[in-house]
Amino acid sequence: MSIQLLSVTDFRNFVSQQFQPATGFNLICGANGSGKTSLLEAIYFLAHGRSFRTARLQRMIRFEAELSVVHAKILQAEQLNSVGMQRTRQGELTLRLNGDTAKRLADIAHLLPVQLITPDSFRIFFGGPKERRHFFDMGLFHVEPSFYQHWQLFSKANKQRNALLKQGATAEQFRYWDNLFCQSAETITALRQEYLQQLNAEFQQQVSDHPLLSNVQLQFYPGWNQQLNLAELLQQNRATDVKMGFTQAGPQKADLRIKVEQQPAEEVLSRGQLKMLLFALKIAQSNVIGAVAQKQPILLIDDLASELDADSMQQVFQLLKTINSQVFVTAIEPEPVLHLMPPATTAVFHVEHGTLTARTDEYGRT
Numbered sequence: 349m350s351i352q353l354l355s356v357t358d359f360r361n362f363v364s365q366q367f368q369p370a371t372g373f374n375l376i377c378g379a380n381g382s383g384k385t386s387l388l389e390a391i392y393f394l395a396h397g398r399s400f401r402t403a404r405l406q407r408m409i410r411f412e413a414e415l416s417v418v419h420a421k422i423l424q425a426e427q428l429n430s431v432g433m434q435r436t437r438q439g440e441l442t443l444r445l446n447g448d449t450a451k452r453l454a455d456i457a458h459l460l461p462v463q464l465i466t467p468d469s470f471r472i473f474f475g476g477p478k479e480r481r482h483f484f485d486m487g488l489f490h491v492e493p494s495f496y497q498h499w500q501l502f503s504k505a506n507k508q509r510n511a512l513l514k515q516g517a518t519a520e521q522f523r524y525w526d527n528l529f530c531q532s533a534e535t536i537t538a539l540r541q542e543y544l545q546q547l548n549a550e551f552q553q554q555v556s557d558h559p560l561l562s563n564v565q566l567q568f569y570p571g572w573n574q575q576l577n578l579a580e581l582l583q584q585n586r587a588t589d590v591k592m593g594f595t596q597a598g599p600q601k602a603d604l605r606i607k608v609e610q611q612p613a614e615e616v617l618s619r620g621q622l623k624m625l626l627f628a629l630k631i632a633q634s635n636v637i638g639a640v641a642q643k644q645p646i647l648l649i650d651d652l653a654s655e656l657d658a659d660s661m662q663q664v665f666q667l668l669k670t671i672n673s674q675v676f677v678t679a680i681e682p683e684p685v686l687h688l689m690p691p692a693t694t695a696v697f698h699v700e701h702g703t704l705t706a707r708t709d710e711y712g713r714t
């Protein structure tokens with residue numbers, strides 16, 4: 349899948365910009381503060397209705413403007429879809445899909461899978477289980493359409509149960525929500541376990557030749573000890589759950605543990621090695637989504653060169669060349685990224701003060 353045409357209006361320092369990316373690699377170059385990250389943010393906003401930089405979406409709206417609009421034409425399986433996202437200063441979000449107003453963010457997110465790699469993506473290693481669950485479940489969201497409904501059902505049960513914990517409810521009052529909690533927990537966990545196998549198989553293939561990363565193990569912790577019956581565990585834990593004000597066991601506590609020789613990867617690998625691992629994980633997930641859901645996610649890579657030496661850069665491009673994704677890469681200078689990019693379907697753009705221009709490089713690529 350690919351973005352054929354992108355238009356960005358009043359988004360960060362972009363006033364009004366329209367451009368046609370290449371279906372393969374797009375290198376976005378420019379000085380600090382020129383608008384490179386903002387361009388990736390605009391694509392991410394279009395796919396998710398939110399930003400990866402701020403929880404306050406009004407920050408994305410250009411200072412002098414009242415609303416931001418991002419619009420794209422997306423080619424998927426020979427079908428051209430028109431997708432739009434608008435956000436006003438008052439907080440109103442409007443989604444457009446093929447000329448109509450769309451209601452659910454999930455409809456657009458399904459249509460436009462996006463995989464993001466920024467310097468903040470290291471949170472997958474150094475952040476808590478929530479960061480890893482977010483990464484993991486994003487893949488599952490795309491490969492298993494029923495996951496989203498099961499997750500919504502589970503979240504409702506979890507929320508209701510937590511409310512009961514705070515009210516000091518009776519065992520009878522817990523019964524209904526505990527049942528729903530356990531039923532959806534089992535379904536979610538079965539889906540996650542199945543997805544882990546798919547992700548792991550693809551990941552191991554990606555890293556099999558890499559001297560260090562071939563030792564990396566992906567382990568899934570479902571959120572409770574599966575030797576124990578979850579319904580019984582909820583009952584046993586109720587008194588401590590009440591004290592803590594939330595449910596301690598269940599899929600809301602699941603984790604994807606990333607280990608090297610049984611130790612957490614972030615305690616063993618260097619920053620450069622972790623970045624390679626990050627690429628391998630994201631590319632493996634993209635490939636699983638591409639193979640199972642028949643839609644290859646778009647890759648947004650901010651500041652690709654940071655923390656990578658020449659060798660690692662080359663290895664990253666070996667990985668990137670194996671995938672069939674449209675890729676947007678930002679860098680301050682075209683080199684050292686440019687000479688590693690595959691010549692076919694490559695475009696180079698220069699950003700200056702929120703204005704994008706296509707440029708021809710020394711290889712004659714535009």
Ligand SMILES: Nc1ncnc2c1ncn2[C@@H]1O[C@H](COP(=O)(O)OP(=O)(O)OP(=O)(O)O)[C@@H](O)[C@H]1O
Nearest residue numbers: 360361380381382383384385386407408409410411
């Ligand atoms: N709401 C806004 N309205 C107008 N300009 C903004 C807004 N928010 C941020 N900016 C400005 O937009 C510019 C682009 O920022 P961006 O983070 O995209 O730059 P960048 O090219 O990625 O820089 P770097 O290489 O330093 O990461 C910055 O100069 C920033 O100050």
